[in-house]
Amino acid sequence: MLSKEKMSEAEVTLRVAFHLITQALIVSDVEVAIDGAQVQIGDKVQFPIADFLRENGWTKLGDARVWQGAYAHPQWQPKIHVHSNPGQGDLVGRLRSGALIRIECKKGSLVRSKSAQEYRLLQEAIGQVVTIDRVRDDDILGVAVPHSDKFANLARRWRDVPLIRKCNIRLMTVDRENHVEGLNL
Numbered sequence: 001m002l003s004k005e006k007m008s009e010a011e012v013t014l015r016v017a018f019h020l021i022t023q024a025l026i027v028s029d030v031e032v033a034i035d036g037a038q039v040q041i042g043d044k045v046q047f048p049i050a051d052f053l054r055e056n057g058w059t060k061l062g063d064a065r066v067w068q069g070a071y072a073h074p075q076w077q078p079k080i081h082v083h084s085n086p087g088q089g090d091l092v093g094r095l096r097s098g099a100l101i102r103i104e105c106k107k108g109s110l111v112r113s114k115s116a117q118e119y120r121l122l123q124e125a126i127g128q129v130v131t132i133d134r135v136r137d138d139d140i141l142g143v144a145v146p147h148s149d150k151f152a153n154l155a156r157r158w159r160d161v162p163l164i165r166k167c168n169i170r171l172m173t174v175d176r177e178n179h180v181e182g183l184n185l
Helices: 009-022 049-055 117-130 149-158 162-167
Strands: 030-033 069-072 080-083 091-094 100-105 140-146 170-174
Touching (some): 009 049, 009 080, 009 091, 009 140, 009 170, 149 170
Parallel strands (some): 140 170
Antiparallel strands (some): 030 091
């Protein structure tokens, strides 16, 4: 069961993938990097990835006992490939324009929090996306976080910061209906 108050990094990443696929923005299979610790630590399930994908209509191809691998949807192409290889972006796929999109995702609160965790999480994701070591000039870089009032206001403000504009980094928020704000392709 998903928390009503927060969204995990894995959920953010998969919801952005759902958006790209259902809006026909992507032409290649979507590569989704999810660290095993985001899914399970010891016997404790952090995020029920296989159940989440199944509940959203995705079927695991191959060995259903393992959460990593390819998932297909009867209504949508392309597939989602879940792996745990770091360093290229949490989500990577080829857009209709031919450009490769690389997105770093972060977890976060869906409700107003008293802490300033949103600043730290968004800054951390920006730092990760600008330090991806294999990027081509036509790659599109982005950061995605859960859609909350605080994240949305911060992302809107920072989209106009000179270096974010100069680097053309997309600062996105995603909600539980898979709507992405700030992608602007």
